[in-house]
Amino acid sequence: xxxxxxxxxxxxxxxxxxxxxxxxxxxxxxxxxxxxxxxxxxxxxxxxxxxxxxxxxxxxxxxxxxxxxxxxxxxxxxxxxxxxxxxxxxxxxxxxxxxxxxxxxxxxxxxxxxxxxxxxxxxxxxxxxxxxxxxxxxxxxxxxxxxxxxxxxxxxxxxxxxxxxxxxxxxxxxxxxxxxxxxxxxxxxxxxxxxxxxxxxxxxxxxxxxxxxxxxxxxxxxxxxxxxxxxxxxxxxxxxxxxxxxxxxxxxxxxxxxxxxxxxxxxxxxxxxxxxxxxxxxxxxxxxxxxxxxxxxxxxxxxxxxxxxxxxxxxxxxxxxxxxxxxxxxxxxxxxxxxxxxxxxxxxxxxxxxxxxxxxxxxxxxxxxxxxxxxxxxxxxxxxxxxxxxxxxxxxxxxxxxxxxx
Amino acid sequence: xxxxxxxxxxxxxxxxxxxxxxxxxxxxxxxxxxxxxxxxxxxxxxxxxxxxxxxxxxxxxxxxxxxxxxxxxxxxxxxxxxxxxxxxxxxxxxxxxxxxxxxxxxxxxxxxxxxxxxxxxxxxxxxxxxxxxxxxxxxxxxxxxxxxxxxxxxxxxxxxxxxxxxxxxxxxxxxxxxxxxxxxxxxxxxxxxxxxxxxxxxxxxxxxxxxxxxxxxxxxxxxxxxxxxxxxxxxxxxxxxxxxxxxxxxxxxxxxxxxxxxxxxxxxxxxxxxxxxxxxxxxxxxxxxxxxxxxxxxxxxxxxxxxxxxxxxxxxxxxxxxxxxxxxxxxxxxxxxxxxxxxxxxxxxxxxxxxxxxxxxxxxxxxxxxxxxxxxxxxxxxxxxxxxxxxxxxxxxxxxxxxxxxxxxxxxxxxxxxxxxxxxxxxxxxxxxxxxxxxxxxxxxxxxxxxxxxxxxxxxxxxxxxxxxxxxxxxxxxxxxxxxxxxxxxxxxxxxxxxxxxx
Numbered sequence: 001x002x003x004x005x006x007x008x009x010x011x012x013x014x015x016x017x018x019x020x021x022x023x024x025x026x027x028x029x030x031x032x033x034x035x036x037x038x039x040x041x042x043x044x045x046x047x048x049x050x051x052x053x054x055x056x057x058x059x060x061x062x063x064x065x066x067x068x069x070x071x072x073x074x075x076x077x078x079x080x081x082x083x084x085x086x087x088x089x090x091x092x093x094x095x096x097x098x099x100x101x102x103x104x105x106x107x108x109x110x111x112x113x114x115x116x117x118x119x120x121x122x123x124x125x126x127x128x129x130x131x132x133x134x135x136x137x138x139x140x141x142x143x144x145x146x147x148x149x150x151x152x153x154x155x156x157x158x159x160x161x162x163x164x165x166x167x168x169x170x171x172x173x174x175x176x177x178x179x180x181x182x183x184x185x186x187x188x189x190x191x192x193x194x195x196x197x198x199x200x201x202x203x204x205x206x207x208x209x210x211x212x213x214x215x216x217x218x219x220x221x222x223x224x225x226x227x228x229x230x231x232x233x234x235x236x237x238x239x240x241x242x243x244x245x246x247x248x249x250x251x252x253x254x255x256x257x258x259x260x261x262x263x264x265x266x267x268x269x270x271x272x273x274x275x276x277x278x279x280x281x282x283x284x285x286x287x288x289x290x291x292x293x294x295x296x297x298x299x300x301x302x303x304x305x306x307x308x309x310x311x312x313x314x315x316x317x318x319x320x321x322x323x324x325x326x327x328x329x330x331x332x333x334x335x336x337x338x339x340x341x342x343x344x345x346x347x348x349x350x351x352x353x354x355x356x357x358x359x360x361x362x363x364x365x366x367x368x369x370x371x372x373x374x375x376x377x378x379x380x381x382x383x384x385x386x387x388x389x390x391x392x393x394x395x396x397x398x399x400x401x402x403x404x405x406x
Numbered sequence: 407x408x409x410x411x412x413x414x415x416x417x418x419x420x421x422x423x424x425x426x427x428x429x430x431x432x433x434x435x436x437x438x439x440x441x442x443x444x445x446x447x448x449x450x451x452x453x454x455x456x457x458x459x460x461x462x463x464x465x466x467x468x469x470x471x472x473x474x475x476x477x478x479x480x481x482x483x484x485x486x487x488x489x490x491x492x493x494x495x496x497x498x499x500x501x502x503x504x505x506x507x508x509x510x511x512x513x514x515x516x517x518x519x520x521x522x523x524x525x526x527x528x529x530x531x532x533x534x535x536x537x538x539x540x541x542x543x544x545x546x547x548x549x550x551x552x553x554x555x556x557x558x559x560x561x562x563x564x565x566x567x568x569x570x571x572x573x574x575x576x577x578x579x580x581x582x583x584x585x586x587x588x589x590x591x592x593x594x595x596x597x598x599x600x601x602x603x604x605x606x607x608x609x610x611x612x613x614x615x616x617x618x619x620x621x622x623x624x625x626x627x628x629x630x631x632x633x634x635x636x637x638x639x640x641x642x643x644x645x646x647x648x649x650x651x652x653x654x655x656x657x658x659x660x661x662x663x664x665x666x667x668x669x670x671x672x673x674x675x676x677x678x679x680x681x682x683x684x685x686x687x688x689x690x691x692x693x694x695x696x697x698x699x700x701x702x703x704x705x706x707x708x709x710x711x712x713x714x715x716x717x718x719x720x721x722x723x724x725x726x727x728x729x730x731x732x733x734x735x736x737x738x739x740x741x742x743x744x745x746x747x748x749x750x751x752x753x754x755x756x757x758x759x760x761x762x763x764x765x766x767x768x769x770x771x772x773x774x775x776x777x778x779x780x781x782x783x784x785x786x787x788x789x790x791x792x793x794x795x796x797x798x799x800x801x802x803x804x805x806x807x808x809x810x811x812x813x814x815x816x817x818x819x820x821x822x823x824x825x826x827x828x829x830x831x832x833x834x835x836x837x838x839x840x841x842x843x844x845x846x847x848x849x850x851x852x853x854x855x856x857x858x859x860x861x862x863x864x865x866x867x868x869x870x871x872x873x874x875x876x877x878x879x880x881x882x883x884x885x886x887x888x889x890x891x892x893x894x895x896x897x898x899x900x901x902x903x904x905x906x907x908x909x
Contacts, residue, residue, distance in 0.1 A: 043909075046841035049833060059837035064826050064896075067563070067586075068611060073658050074563025074586040075540035076509055228842050238891030239487070239509070251505055255534035256556035256579045265586075266562075271658040276731070299732040338684055349731060351656070352685050378842030378851075 038192045038388055040199050041093040045223040046379050048085070055086040058148070060227050061236050062267055072149070073265045075254075076235040080227075080267055083148040084162065087219030094200040095220025096381055098213060103186050103389035104170060105132045106177035111387075112169070112217070115141040118380055121314025122224065127282065127322025132177040138288055140322040145311045148222035149268050155320045157274050157305045158294040162218040163211075170214075180210050187213070192388040220381075226310050227267075229376035235267065242373055249370025252363045258334070259353045260367070269309035269374060275351040276303040279319045279333060280341035287346060288321060302348045313372045331367050335359040434791035437807055439747045444811035445705060448664045449612065449634040463591040463614070464543050464566050465820045467512075470494065476525075482506045482515075489513055491541075497549070499523035503530050508539040517548035517572075529554030529577065536577070539564050543820060547571050557583045558597070561590070566820040570594045579682075580606045581623070584613075586659075589817045593617050601680065602687050603628040604645070607635060609659040614814045615640065624681040625650055625690065626672075629701075631659045634815040641671040646679045647690040648672035648714065652699035654686055655724060655733030662701035666809050667709065672696055674713040689729050691716045691758045698740050700724050707746035707809055711753060711775070717761055718753035719745065721797075723780030726760075742784040744804055750775040750793055765796045831896045832903030839889070840900065846909055852886060855907050866901035873897060 044056035051057050065079045072081030087095075098104060102111045110132045116122040122144035129141040139155050147153075153165035169175040170183065178186075187193045187208060194208050200216060201207035231250075233241035242250065254261040265271040274291045276299075281287055291303035304320045317323070318330035333341070338354050359367075471492030474485040478500025485495045491512040498518050502525065508515065515537070517525035527536045527549055535556040537546060542565045550573045551558040558574040561567055561584035568591045574581040576599035584590050585608040593616045597604035604620035606628045607613050613635040620626035626642030629635045629651045642648035649672055651665045672695045681688035690697065693715030698704045699722050711718040724730060724738035754761065754774025761777050778785070778797035786804035787795075826834070843851035844858070862869040874897065876886040889897065 046845070047837050049837055059834045061834060061838045063834050063838075064831065068588055068609060069659055071658055073609075076563070077540070078563045078586070228839060233887070233891060234509075236891050237510075238888070241891070251507055251538065252534065254538060254562060255505075256560060256583065257534040261562065265658070273656050273658055275656070295732060295734055297732040349729070350684055351731070354684065355682055
């Protein structure tokens with residue numbers, strides 16, 4: 001029996017992180033105190049250098065390395081894939097305010113952060129997310145960490161840019177349930193937004209437009225960088241950065257028995273391809289055809305974008321429809337037999353790396369240990385204490401219904 | 407039954423008449439491969455690299471580091487951990503059951519062979535992989551590797567590697583598998599009994615595979631989603647398929663281009679396919695000599711291809727393979743296949759229905775040296791009259807006859823490392839690492855940069871010393887993790903950068 005338990009978040013260590021994050025962000029947000037007096041940051045978030053044209057440029061130790069065909073895939077000292085940056089500090093900060101502001105949804109109750117909660121790895125702890133009208137989505141909310149490096153968005157890879165992606169949830173009836181007209185009208189009604197948009201997009205005659213809303217959201221998302229995990233320190237040469245168990249897990253992870261790294265390829269821990277792996281759907285739900293619809297290709301039935309594993313420990317439950325409550329269960333899926341969860345009569349062209357690795361219980365434990373070494377939230381932005389609309393989240397961020405174990 | 411035989415007889419008669427009629431006993435034009443134009447395509451090394459042409463993929467050491475001797479019963483991994491870049495590890499004959507991983511640069515891991523006795527790595531049917539490396543400039547030689555479940559030798563993004571003189575028997579998925587690396591040499595290895603490919607070059611560039619013996623495996627040598635590779639002087643026999651060059655769709659590197667397969671023995675590759683269900687090679691028909699699938703600019707020259715029962719050379723596209731995924735970014739066709747002179751004997755003597763069907767459309771029966779299925783642009787052949795071939799009507803005549811002008815595609819002296827000026831290193835390290843805990847003003851997790859500047863003004867060396875071995879200074883701050891993994895140049899650069907910060 002699976003049981004649903006309501007869990008109050010944050011726990012004490014999350015509060016600590018939140019405090020750290022808040023302190024951190026306030027340093028880059030010099031003036032932000034009075035409701036009617038929002039001022040945007042003029043410094044880049046941590047990890048970024050401000051260039052001469054007021055654009056924030058990402059800096060990472062991975063920029064010391066190369067990669068084959070500049071694809072950003074490989075092993076330890078391998079460059080990252082190409083990324084989006086070059087937004088101004090003001091655009092990033094405006095994006096942050098918008099991200100947390102429920103004024104973006106049709107009913108003014110739901111912000112981006114409801115489903116992409118920074119305290120929950122920029123996901124929501126739900127198997128399948130719940131939209132503004134209380135409707136449950138067919139899929140789970142993906143983490144936003146390191147989305148600056150991604151080329152395709154949504155589980156089914158149907159979008160090719162962060163800007164295009166943002167339009168999806170904003171105007172989807174089962175997500176934020178807004179319309180472009182309503183969204184613009186609502187933002188214009190907030191006293192400070194026209195000025196903030198003018199500050200962030202000084203070249204534009206008419207800055208408060210949908211294009212700039214999604215541009216600002218994109219700017220903010222590109223600042224969500226997580227590249228300082230224990231794994232990263234190991235990759236850069238600190239042989240003591242991983243525990244013995246994590247190191248053992250790394251060797252299982254990259255071995256050709258488990259083959260995890262063949263698709264969850266370092267340094268991003270995704271190869272950004274679509275894979276059909278045949279995970280079970282939640283009981284009673286039909287097969288989600290996934291990328292078959294995107295590419296109109298039967299061979300991709302049930303295929304989904306390989307997700308990054310960075311900060312994966314923070315984003316339970318797992319898989320596109322949250323079927324697995326824990327990382328251990330999600331890992332175990334891969335060793336229970338090729339196609340073991342594909343129902344009779346369902347034809348899926350399973351990925352060739354879905355094999356029969358016969359991993360031991362210890363190896364599964366070590367894999368989970370290793371994935372824990374991919375956690376780094378040191379650059380987590382702070383949640384604004386108030387947003388320009390003055391709205392509070394109608395559906396509180398932190399009351400989460402979560403699937404627990406068997 | 408009788409009716410079927412009559413029909414077949416009619417087809418054969420018709421076919422015979424057509425061949426006699428079209429050839430009309432005219433002697434074909436013979437193109438000599440001695441001398442003549444050489445292949446001019448392929449990889450163009452830069453002139454500086456060409457000037458310092460060397461034989462290997464790893465630059466010769468100007469000075470040798472320490473030599474670590476591993477005696478039978480000792481741990482090879484312990485020696486790897488003790489070794490510094492530039493060191494050599496010599497492993498004495500004996501049996502070693504462990505997984506060795508090399509996550510550092512410039513390590514030479516050498517087995518010592520004494521009167522035929524080798525350092526044997528035995529996975530006991532339990533261990534995953536024998537040797538994993540991710541560092542650059544790694545050399546692995548002279549081991550015997552057996553009974554591992556995963557791979558014998560596996561590289562992940564290491565550049566400039568040499569894997570030679572290893573004997574790999576009955577071990578897991580791949581015998582030798584460098585992946586996502588540039589510039590590698592795989593030579594003089596003997597690999598057998600492998601469930602997938604004995605030697606598998608995956609998503610790699612500038613590769614040389616030579617003088618290897620590969621047998622009793624599903625695939626002998628595979629060049630997959632890789633560019634600028636030469637496969638020469640190998641003996642690929644008694645596999646399911648001998649030598650393969652192809653594109654697997656759904657991988658992040660999308661192309662296979664510029665592969666020269668020359669002067670190999672490709673003999674009797676008729677072993678029943680024992681690949682794992684769902685694996686890419688599980689679709690290879692037993693009796694495949696050389697397979698080209700969706701790879702471009704593949705040259706097949708000077709091979710002795712004999713006794714492969716399905717066909718000597720199969721060239722096809724992705725539509726021929728029904729078990730592989732769809733990838734809009736992957737070009738499914740094999741373009742510019744170039745078949746120069748090869749010796750082809752007794753191939754296709756017991757071929758598969760699919761090849762027979764293609765052959766019948768050209769009224770061809772009997773042996774099949776070459777079969778091409780699917781669309782292809784710019785393919786060519788020399789002395790086409792020699793071969794029992796189907797599907798090559800669209801091939802032109804090659805305007806060259808050999809690849810003599812190309813010795814190898816290795817990058818002499820090793821692939822260049824990215825060179826970052828120290829001033830940029832300082833900024834990268836500060837913003838990439840330090841800003842997680844330090845800001846210019848005010849306390850974050852650690853003290854502010856201003857406080858640090860006050861302590862170390864004019865003393866970047868002192869700051870370097872501290873970040874190498876931090877000690878707890880303030881009671882109410884967490885301890886700082888050591889940054890001693892950064893190289894000395896980067897450490898000094900970041901210290902100077904931090905002390906010079908103005909905001």
